[in-house]
Amino acid sequence: MDMRTRVNEALKQAMKEKAVARLSTLRLINAAIKDKDIAARGNGEVSNICDGDVLEILGKMTKQRQESARAYEEGGRLDLAEREREEIAVIQEFLPRQLSETEVETAVKQAVSETGAASIRDMGKVMAALKARYTGQMDFAKVGLKVKDQLCTSGDC
Structure with missing residues:
Protein backbone atom coordinates (compact mmCIF):
# COMPACT_ATOMS: atom_id res chain seq x y z
CA MET A 1 0.00 0.00 0.00
CA GLU A 93 3.88 6.31 12.35
CA PHE A 94 4.31 6.72 8.60
CA LEU A 95 8.08 7.17 8.58
CA PRO A 96 10.47 4.25 8.32
CA ARG A 97 12.74 3.40 11.24
CA GLN A 98 15.52 5.95 11.73
CA LEU A 99 19.04 4.64 11.23
CA SER A 100 21.41 4.46 14.19
CA GLU A 101 24.68 6.41 14.28
CA THR A 102 26.72 3.40 13.21
CA GLU A 103 24.29 2.60 10.39
CA VAL A 104 24.51 6.21 9.19
CA GLU A 105 28.31 6.12 9.22
CA THR A 106 28.30 2.84 7.30
CA ALA A 107 25.84 4.26 4.75
CA VAL A 108 28.00 7.37 4.28
CA LYS A 109 31.15 5.29 3.73
CA GLN A 110 29.31 3.06 1.28
CA ALA A 111 27.89 6.04 -0.66
CA VAL A 112 31.32 7.67 -0.84
CA SER A 113 32.90 4.51 -2.25
CA GLU A 114 30.01 3.81 -4.67
CA THR A 115 30.06 7.32 -6.13
CA GLY A 116 33.83 7.40 -6.32
CA ALA A 117 33.88 10.69 -4.41
CA ALA A 118 37.39 11.94 -3.79
CA SER A 119 37.00 15.52 -2.62
CA ILE A 120 34.51 17.97 -1.14
CA ARG A 121 33.45 18.86 -4.71
CA ASP A 122 31.78 15.44 -4.91
CA MET A 123 29.62 16.03 -1.84
CA GLY A 124 26.52 16.62 -3.98
CA LYS A 125 26.85 13.21 -5.62
CA VAL A 126 27.19 11.49 -2.26
CA MET A 127 24.21 13.35 -0.76
CA ALA A 128 22.07 12.54 -3.82
CA ALA A 129 22.93 8.84 -3.47
CA LEU A 130 22.05 8.89 0.23
CA LYS A 131 18.77 10.74 -0.37
CA ALA A 132 17.77 8.29 -3.08
CA ARG A 133 18.33 5.32 -0.79
CA TYR A 134 17.57 6.60 2.73
CA THR A 135 14.86 9.27 2.44
CA GLY A 136 13.01 9.50 5.74
CA GLN A 137 15.51 7.34 7.57
CA MET A 138 18.15 9.93 8.46
CA ASP A 139 18.52 13.64 9.17
CA PHE A 140 20.36 14.93 6.11
CA ALA A 141 21.52 18.11 7.84
CA LYS A 142 23.52 16.01 10.29
CA VAL A 143 24.54 13.55 7.60
CA GLY A 144 25.94 16.40 5.50
CA LEU A 145 28.51 17.06 8.22
CA LYS A 146 29.49 13.38 8.28
CA VAL A 147 29.87 13.35 4.50
CA LYS A 148 31.99 16.49 4.67
CA ASP A 149 34.21 14.93 7.36
CA GLN A 150 34.55 11.77 5.27
CA LEU A 151 35.52 13.70 2.13
CA CYS A 152 37.82 16.22 3.75
CA THR A 153 41.42 15.30 3.77
CA SER A 154 44.18 17.38 5.27
CA GLY A 155 44.13 20.75 3.56
CA ASP A 156 41.28 20.01 1.10
CA CYS A 157 38.58 21.77 3.09
Whole structure:
Protein backbone atom coordinates (compact mmCIF):
# COMPACT_ATOMS: atom_id res chain seq x y z
CA MET A 1 0.00 0.00 0.00
CA ASP A 2 1.43 3.40 -0.94
CA MET A 3 1.92 6.22 1.56
CA ARG A 4 -1.01 8.30 0.34
CA THR A 5 -3.37 5.34 0.78
CA ARG A 6 -1.98 4.62 4.26
CA VAL A 7 -2.59 8.23 5.31
CA ASN A 8 -6.14 8.18 3.91
CA GLU A 9 -6.95 4.90 5.66
CA ALA A 10 -5.62 6.27 8.95
CA LEU A 11 -7.69 9.43 8.39
CA LYS A 12 -10.88 7.39 7.93
CA GLN A 13 -10.08 5.33 11.03
CA ALA A 14 -9.48 8.47 13.10
CA MET A 15 -12.85 9.83 11.95
CA LYS A 16 -14.58 6.61 13.05
CA GLU A 17 -12.81 6.68 16.42
CA LYS A 18 -13.47 10.41 16.84
CA ALA A 19 -9.79 10.93 17.71
CA VAL A 20 -9.72 14.72 17.32
CA ALA A 21 -6.00 15.39 17.77
CA ARG A 22 -4.98 12.50 15.52
CA LEU A 23 -7.53 13.51 12.89
CA SER A 24 -6.22 17.07 12.88
CA THR A 25 -2.63 15.91 12.30
CA LEU A 26 -3.66 13.48 9.56
CA ARG A 27 -5.56 16.27 7.80
CA LEU A 28 -2.42 18.41 7.93
CA ILE A 29 -0.43 15.58 6.35
CA ASN A 30 -3.06 15.15 3.65
CA ALA A 31 -3.08 18.90 2.95
CA ALA A 32 0.72 18.95 2.61
CA ILE A 33 0.58 16.05 0.15
CA LYS A 34 -2.10 17.81 -1.90
CA ASP A 35 -0.06 21.05 -1.85
CA LYS A 36 2.90 19.14 -3.28
CA ASP A 37 0.60 17.65 -5.93
CA ILE A 38 -0.65 21.10 -6.93
CA ALA A 39 2.87 22.51 -7.06
CA ALA A 40 3.95 19.62 -9.30
CA ARG A 41 1.01 20.24 -11.65
CA GLY A 42 1.90 23.92 -11.82
CA ASN A 43 5.41 23.00 -12.95
CA GLY A 44 4.01 20.80 -15.70
CA GLU A 45 5.06 17.58 -13.98
CA VAL A 46 2.92 14.51 -13.45
CA SER A 47 0.49 15.37 -10.65
CA ASN A 48 0.86 12.15 -8.68
CA ILE A 49 3.77 12.35 -6.24
CA CYS A 50 5.68 9.23 -5.19
CA ASP A 51 6.29 7.73 -1.76
CA GLY A 52 9.73 9.35 -1.63
CA ASP A 53 8.11 12.78 -1.92
CA VAL A 54 5.64 11.91 0.85
CA LEU A 55 8.50 10.75 3.08
CA GLU A 56 10.28 14.02 2.42
CA ILE A 57 7.15 15.96 3.38
CA LEU A 58 6.75 13.94 6.58
CA GLY A 59 10.40 14.49 7.48
CA LYS A 60 10.01 18.25 7.08
CA MET A 61 6.83 18.23 9.13
CA THR A 62 8.56 16.32 11.92
CA LYS A 63 11.52 18.70 11.94
CA GLN A 64 9.19 21.75 12.04
CA ARG A 65 7.32 20.35 15.02
CA GLN A 66 10.52 19.49 16.87
CA GLU A 67 11.71 23.08 16.46
CA SER A 68 8.33 24.41 17.57
CA ALA A 69 8.31 22.15 20.64
CA ARG A 70 11.77 23.43 21.61
CA ALA A 71 10.65 27.03 21.17
CA TYR A 72 7.50 26.44 23.24
CA GLU A 73 9.55 24.82 26.02
CA GLU A 74 11.94 27.76 26.09
CA GLY A 75 8.96 30.09 26.27
CA GLY A 76 7.41 28.16 29.15
CA ARG A 77 4.45 26.88 27.09
CA LEU A 78 4.69 23.21 28.01
CA ASP A 79 1.09 22.53 26.94
CA LEU A 80 1.83 23.61 23.37
CA ALA A 81 5.14 21.72 23.36
CA GLU A 82 3.29 18.55 24.38
CA ARG A 83 0.78 19.07 21.58
CA GLU A 84 3.63 19.33 19.06
CA ARG A 85 5.11 16.08 20.39
CA GLU A 86 1.74 14.35 19.96
CA GLU A 87 1.69 15.48 16.33
CA ILE A 88 5.25 14.19 15.88
CA ALA A 89 4.14 10.78 17.17
CA VAL A 90 1.33 10.61 14.60
CA ILE A 91 3.61 11.69 11.75
CA GLN A 92 6.33 9.20 12.72
CA GLU A 93 3.88 6.31 12.35
CA PHE A 94 4.31 6.72 8.60
CA LEU A 95 8.08 7.17 8.58
CA PRO A 96 10.47 4.25 8.32
CA ARG A 97 12.74 3.40 11.24
CA GLN A 98 15.52 5.95 11.73
CA LEU A 99 19.04 4.64 11.23
CA SER A 100 21.41 4.46 14.19
CA GLU A 101 24.68 6.41 14.28
CA THR A 102 26.72 3.40 13.21
CA GLU A 103 24.29 2.60 10.39
CA VAL A 104 24.51 6.21 9.19
CA GLU A 105 28.31 6.12 9.22
CA THR A 106 28.30 2.84 7.30
CA ALA A 107 25.84 4.26 4.75
CA VAL A 108 28.00 7.37 4.28
CA LYS A 109 31.15 5.29 3.73
CA GLN A 110 29.31 3.06 1.28
CA ALA A 111 27.89 6.04 -0.66
CA VAL A 112 31.32 7.67 -0.84
CA SER A 113 32.90 4.51 -2.25
CA GLU A 114 30.01 3.81 -4.67
CA THR A 115 30.06 7.32 -6.13
CA GLY A 116 33.83 7.40 -6.32
CA ALA A 117 33.88 10.69 -4.41
CA ALA A 118 37.39 11.94 -3.79
CA SER A 119 37.00 15.52 -2.62
CA ILE A 120 34.51 17.97 -1.14
CA ARG A 121 33.45 18.86 -4.71
CA ASP A 122 31.78 15.44 -4.91
CA MET A 123 29.62 16.03 -1.84
CA GLY A 124 26.52 16.62 -3.98
CA LYS A 125 26.85 13.21 -5.62
CA VAL A 126 27.19 11.49 -2.26
CA MET A 127 24.21 13.35 -0.76
CA ALA A 128 22.07 12.54 -3.82
CA ALA A 129 22.93 8.84 -3.47
CA LEU A 130 22.05 8.89 0.23
CA LYS A 131 18.77 10.74 -0.37
CA ALA A 132 17.77 8.29 -3.08
CA ARG A 133 18.33 5.32 -0.79
CA TYR A 134 17.57 6.60 2.73
CA THR A 135 14.86 9.27 2.44
CA GLY A 136 13.01 9.50 5.74
CA GLN A 137 15.51 7.34 7.57
CA MET A 138 18.15 9.93 8.46
CA ASP A 139 18.52 13.64 9.17
CA PHE A 140 20.36 14.93 6.11
CA ALA A 141 21.52 18.11 7.84
CA LYS A 142 23.52 16.01 10.29
CA VAL A 143 24.54 13.55 7.60
CA GLY A 144 25.94 16.40 5.50
CA LEU A 145 28.51 17.06 8.22
CA LYS A 146 29.49 13.38 8.28
CA VAL A 147 29.87 13.35 4.50
CA LYS A 148 31.99 16.49 4.67
CA ASP A 149 34.21 14.93 7.36
CA GLN A 150 34.55 11.77 5.27
CA LEU A 151 35.52 13.70 2.13
CA CYS A 152 37.82 16.22 3.75
CA THR A 153 41.42 15.30 3.77
CA SER A 154 44.18 17.38 5.27
CA GLY A 155 44.13 20.75 3.56
CA ASP A 156 41.28 20.01 1.10
CA CYS A 157 38.58 21.77 3.09
